[in-house]
Amino acid sequence: MAGKPRILCLDDESHVLDALRRQLRSEYNVLTTTHPQEALDLLAADRDGSVAVILSDLRMPRMTGVKVLERAREISPDTTRVLLTGDADLDGALAAINQGNVFRFMLKPCPPRHLRATMAAAVAQHRLIRAERDLLEATFKGSIDALRDALEMAQPVLVSRVARLQRLVERLCQKLGVADALQIVMAAQMGEIGAIALPSSATSVLAGGTPSSDAEAELLASLPHRADSVLARIPRLESVREIVRHQLPTDRNPMSPLRPDAPEGARLLQAVREYDSLIWREMSPDQAIATLSSRKIHDPDLLRALAEIDGLRLPNEAVREVGVDELVTGDELANDVYGADGMLLVARGQVITDGLLVKLRSCAATTGLQGHILVIQVVGS
Structure with missing residues (x-):
């Protein structure tokens, strides 16, 4: 048969x-x-x-x-x-x-x-x-890869942020049994594309700092609209765009709740983005969860699930130093990697791709690298 x-x-x-x-x-x-x-x-x-x-x-x-x-x-x-x-x-x-x-x-x-x-x-x-589904998945993957590559070249710090957001969203959706997890993960991956043309000072703010001026704050507030304008050119991303459109800056004090018509996926991603910003400011996971709880704008069940995920590092993860020739695709960086001229090449938290591997080895062979390369290693693997 x-x-x-x-x-x-x-x-x-x-x-x-x-x-x-x-x-x-x-x-x-x-x-x-x-x-x-x-x-x-x-x-x-x-x-x-x-x-x-x-x-x-x-x-x-x-x-x-x-x-x-x-x-x-x-x-x-x-x-x-x-x-x-x-x-x-x-x-x-x-x-x-x-x-x-x-x-x-x-x-x-x-x-x-x-x-x-x-x-x-x-x-x-x-x-x-x-x-049709296979075609859409291929289109989505190709679009994500193309946008990620563009972001990687223009804003390496943001690629690191995207990687962190993606991992947190995937873990949280799995923990909560979210049915439309793919749409939220895609929004986490593509929602930062509006920041591709930001100046370096504003990029640092987006990664977890606070704006130094009203103009900078206004620029950051416009990023979801900028991202939506880019995503509008990709067919059948309406649900992803809806999640992205509702995102708010994570630097506001006090933070405002999302609009009542925001989809649940938007609420989940907003909580993850706020959590990541607090962790990036070197808050402990417990402090970050306590801060989010005190804002009283997030679902308590969602925050409990975030707390159980226990931050960006898993208990069985450790850090080891490697040479550039030892790096392989899939390694996750535990520190920022700079060229000998002081230019940031790859930000911590980013997963090494084939393109990044070529970039780092090329820089090491020509201008040289500054400092050490640290990667995350699963203990016992």
Whole structure:
């Protein structure tokens, strides 16, 4: 059966499943069950999303077909959902389609030609959804990489900040079980792009200091709008832009809450950005959490999760000194790296990429490097 699209059929009558299997097995790998929960468990176990279609009867004693397909949508959103129903349930089937949970429905008894045509269309829909998702992921990755490379060349301090924010957001989303974590992580990665043209003094402020003038403060306040203007040129980033647009500067005293219409992802990222700024000012994690709590503008559950993450360093991490020739892609810097002329090349907290590795080795071979290179090492690895 290898190579055939997989179809999952659910009906409480085994003879119906036998008929479906006979009519479809020449073209599809047909899975059948009479138990709704077993069908959902099969989808949950299908981690690579290879089940192209789930076909469910509407009327079943344990769970309605509409409910099964709603749950299936949550578990495996790429799987196309088809409903099998009788004439008496036509209104319910139409309602399921109108709610956006069902691709198509078929009436019993279903002629073999109609069944095969519907399954072919459902499989084609599954392929289209997956192809579009893969294209979007490639577009997102390419866009992020391009913007990160531009930021890396113009503002190495900010690349370090982006790396810190990304790690904190990923850990926090995992801790809280956030469903749309990818959108928040992307906002953390791309939200600093508006600072690409900042002068060095303002960049230092963004990394955790305080503005030295009203003009500098106003410039920092405009960064979310600047970032949104850049992201607007990348298609289908609306949810990421919405998170970025709601971000506030982290240097204000007192800090203001986000607007009531801000999405939850924006609130999570704002808390992480404020936390990172406090840590960057050499506050301990406990002090930073206490400071955020005293502001009374963040969700206590979110702050508790941040506290459990326990800062930027994991308990089993240590620092070691390496030579430039010992650096490898993926190493995380524990200190700033300067050229012999005093120019900042790479900021602490940044993860070494292929481009940075070439840059550092080139500088070491020509003008030379200043001081030592320290990297984070996981103890026992």
